[in-house]
Amino acid sequence: MLRPLLLSLLHALLTPCEGAEYSDPSLLDSTVAHGMIIDAGSSGSRMHVYQWEPRMFTTLPPPISIPGSTNQWTHRMEPGISSYITHLEDIAEALSPLVDFAKDILKDYEEDWERFPIYLKATAGVRQLPYGDREALLSAVRDFLGNPETCPFYFQFDHARVISGEERLRAFLQEGIYGWAAVNFLRGELLALSEGVGTAVSSGNMTVGTLDLGGASTQISFFKSDQDILANLFKLQIGAEKHWNVYTHSFLQFGLNSARARMHTKVVHAVAAAAAPAAAAAAAGADADEGVNAPPVEVVDACLPKGFNESFVSPEDGKEYLIVPADGGADFDACDRQTAELLEASSSSGSFCQFAFPGQCSVLGVYQPELPQGGEHGRFYGFSGYYKLWQFLDLDESTTVAEIVGEGKRVCGMSREELSAYNSLRKGREHNVPYLAKYCFMSSYVTTLLGGGYGFPAEEHIHFVDEVGGYKVDWSLGSMLYEINALPWSYVPPADPAAAAQTSAAAAQEGRPSAAREGRCTTIVWASVAAAFAAVAAIVYGFLERTGRLNSIHHRAGGAPPPYFAARAGTSEEASPWRMTGAVGSGGVIGTGRDRGRRTSGGSQYESISDVSSSRA
Structure with missing residues (x-):
């Protein structure tokens, strides 16, 4: 009785009085197995639908939940939501088709729609808007997604927000680190290298750096095995194991x-x-209407x-x-001179970066450590805009900066008619004909950014990818990895309480969950206190069960389960009648959610990413 009242009070205190009617927090529990993320980019928005196994576990700490999807569960709409800033009353034009797409994908689970969380995360296209416009746009988005009549899914105020290019407050993963985590997770390398106890991963020779190029911003992220990162450091924690020291930086206005x-x-x-001088002189002696x-x-x-x-x-x-x-x-070459001015890579001896970090300065004089070298560790994967250019130039998957320059010169030398003819012969041709005018600029800008900005040698090979292991590369995958593992979970102990305590203690001693971990990834920090708590809970439960006090506690509570516990429907005589519920947070275990006997929505509707995580692009 007490817990629902506390949740309702907390919800009332934290929810704004005006605007949308946000979802009841008690709807979110460990049986939820679907969710959505809208990637609100500068030129368009993508709806991604994900599915995962219900978060009900028999081991502690809880294993990592893995989002599954298919490329058919993604839908794109143009233009971006930032284009509606002058007519916010029409924001439904951008969002309704995306919500309808998700409703169609999840039509078999309509009775559970109100429990499926939906997030909208806007990137640089919205980030670069003036503060007032940005807040007005987000308010319109929240009004739409928070209204059950326009969006039937589970939505809270903070589910719609603008993410930063890189995280400085360490509270959330953001665009750059999301992309790095997603790529290395899909390659099947991330978790195996994280295993074991200790502090930081010291050798990540199988990970790759990532390069993301959007419409409004660009990101670079890579792991440094020598740990020598003096700024723009993100400590990526994989479960209860070692963390990764990843350099990541996002450049707004450089998409x-x-x-x-x-x-x-x-x-x-x-x-x-x-x-200006000639225009001013002409204006002085001209009539008022002249020149209009x-x-x-x-x-x-x-x-x-x-x-x-x-x-x-x-x-x-x-x-x-x-x-x-x-x-x-x-x-x-002339285009190169124009694009070089955009980077303003600070090489002058008078810049602060050169003074503080000589020889380690990137675009705009931003600190960047030396790029990793050798083996897999020195490889970089470029996606999004990089892949679009690579596809148009018809290059090998592993391409050098010098090869991009060569093909770029060829494209720049073509006229409109020649570009159209060249485009028509390509399998993945550009359907937006006016966009053909941009490929000369793209070729020059990308090579200038990679060479003059980030410091890639002309003969350095970069891999341009759109998919890894059959899954489209996108930062939203890394984002959903985080969100899923912050959702409520429940613990279903084995029939033998002593076995539960022993299993949890063994998992804690290893510094990793005892369940299979291949291909699993999260960003939550787990302390060994979780295992100790589980052991104590199991011992107490066993004592109460043996002494017969469990039933008396149950009856005194009027048949309701104790706080942080919920009755498990269909419990056998051998299994425990209680299920501990909670949510993983950055600080440990937080009780939340309640199993209300709703049917789970898991199953074999999708192929889990963990099934292909060992694939290599």
């Missing part, structure tokens, strides 16, 4: 779309500044192929300009 817009702003600014209908000023972009032109409104003066190619078309 493909944002970088190209910044480049156009720079070239427009240069033209406007050069024409004048055609936009033309600005040459060395990265734009022949046959293309684009309208561009400068964020500096609000005027419209016409971006046109040079007379001879795009030129890779």
Whole structure:
């Protein structure tokens, strides 16, 4: 009786008074086995539907829950939600199709929809909005997802938020580290190398670094075996085992779309500044209405192929300009000079980075340790925008920066007609024809970012991937790994309480759950106190059962289970009549959730990622 009242009071205190009607926290329990994440990117939003086994365990500490999915359980909508900032009343246009997609995937579990958690995590496209616009957009999103009439799934206020590119407060994993964890998890290397007791993993020679390139931001993440990371360090904890010292950094405004817009702003600014004196003199002697209908000023972009032109409104003066190619078309070397200015890689002796960390400076003078070298440890996987470019250039999966330069020069030398003809011959051709104008810029920008920004040698091989082990590479997988393992779980002890205590103690001594761990990953910190608690609970239970006091306690409570315990439906005489429930948090075990006899929604509807975690891309 007390626990539901406390939950209701806590929910009332923490839930804002206005806006959406958020879900009842008591709906979330250990039988929940489905969830969704909406990846709200700069150019579009993706709905990812996941399934996992119900979080009811017979060992302590609890084993890691693994999200399963298929590529058919992902749906993309364009444009991104940030494009609705001027007409928030239409936000349903962006979100309704995604929610409807999830409802269709989970149509066999309609009675449990209210218990399936849904999250919306916005990245750099929303992160770069002004504070007021960002908060207004998130408020509209929360109103939609928190309204049972528009979204039937389990939603709380903090389920919709903007994630940072890298985490500085260590409370949550974020975009860069999510991607690193997802790739190395899918490769089947992460957990095996984490096993054992101790502090940090000292040798991760089978892990790979990751490079993510989105529309508004870009991330680089890698493990350093020598532990020499002086800034931008993320300590990634895998269960109760050793942690990984991972360097990760996210660069806002350095995604493909944002970088190209910044480049156009720079070239427009240069033209406007050069024409300013003449324009001022002309304006002084002109009539007030003169020039209002004048055609936009033309600005040459060395990265734009022949046959293309684009309208561009400068964020500096609000005027419209016409971006046109040079007379001879795009030129890779001239384009390189334009993109190099975007990085502003600080190599000057006067920069703070060079003063504090000489020879270890990346884009914008940000500290970056030397890239790992040798073996698998020195390999990098590029995905998202990197893969899109790799696919268009028709390169080998393992490609050097120099090879990208060579193919980039070829693409830059093509006219619009030649690009269209080349595109039509490709198996995975670009369907958005105007996007063909961007591939010259992309080629130059990627090689400049990798070489001049991150410091990759020209002959360094980088692997460009879209899938690993049959699963699409995406930071949302790493995000769901975290969210699942923060959900309520329940412990179902064996019939012999002494065996339960012995099993839990053995698991704690090994520093890892006794259940199979291949392909499992999480980011929660587990202390050995969990095993001690389980042992004490089992001993107390055995004593109460032997002395006959368990029934008297049950009757005095009016048939209700004690706090943090719930009755287990269909219990056999040999099994315990109580099931301990709880949730894993960064600080240990927190009692939460309750088994209300609802049917579980697990089963064989999907292929678990753990089944393919040993696959290598």
